[in-house]
Amino acid sequence: MQIPAAFEYARAESLDHALQLLAEHGEEARVIAGGHSLLPMMKLRLANPEWLIDINDLADLDYITEEGDTLRIGALTRHVSLLESDAVAGLFPLVRDAEKTIADPLVRNRGTIGGSLCQADPAEDLSTVCHVLRTELVIRGPNGERTVPMRELHRGPYETSVEQNEILTEIRWPIRPRSSSAYTKVERRVGDWATTAAGACLTMGDAGQIEDVVIGLTAVGLDGGTATRAEDAIRGQQPGEELYAEAGRLAAEDCNPVGDQRGTEAYKRHLADELTQRVLRKAVERVNSTAAARS
């Protein structure tokens, strides 16, 4: 099916206007940002909104701003802006790692971080990035603003805690000293969705130990988005190959991959193990090279 069902269209002039339109048209209204997830769903008749509320004119939702110990990202920020931002790459190199692998320039020029997170596709890369960065999300609704942690955003595949009459407005990434991160993905061909991907962010302690760590996996059914047993096993330890191997083994054990056209369950579990090791190794190297450059 290539043509969506008929729908009405309204272009919001401000955030308040968008919220008003959502309230006015009720359950049948959906926000459209880049449209790269919603339009294909409509063409396949997996989504049939009667009203599309276009938020693309809300330029005040498109920003990347460092404020104190937080990097604030507007929900309408496009993939391309995240990919090209040196500020983002400097603080959170895993974002550029991930963005380089997301789709193609056409999708990246238009698709937004807000749309990606609200689509809640289990194979979506920025969701793992946001889990790994312990993201806070700002959501606006008719009764004002609320903040939720990333682990409470997704209720399940394609389902979020952003209510029909609400809009995700901001993504907040906490900045931590002596930290770095990495993301890596195996895909069948350039621009494909992940067969499996992994991300990690860690903070190193004064004695060279891994003081804190978050590990995330994409497209392998990891409960809650992070590999907590693997994290617990390596927190407080000196980094090294044996430790990475232990983390990889635990992360692979805790995921629940489903075999499909991208790979068997066993192959994806193997990737979860291997990619976890690679991102830990890379993130440690990055913290150490930043520290060496400073001294």
Ligand SMILES: Cc1cc2nc3c(=O)[nH]c(=O)nc-3n(C[C@H](O)[C@H](O)[C@H](O)COP(=O)(O)OP(=O)(O)OC[C@H]3O[C@@H](n4cnc5c(N)ncnc54)[C@H](O)[C@@H]3O)c2cc1C
């Ligand atoms: C060919 C192709 C390949 C792709 N490959 C990848 C890939 O490798 N990795 C990957 O991660 N992604 C991939 N994507 C997905 C792409 O990243 C997303 O489609 C896109 O970024 C989603 O953002 P959008 O702005 O287009 O969302 P839209 O399609 O506009 O919206 C998606 C959903 O989010 C809701 N929504 C949007 N913005 C908000 C908001 N601010 N508040 C509340 N609800 C909102 C909409 O109502 C809709 O339900 C691919 C897409 C295509 C078409």
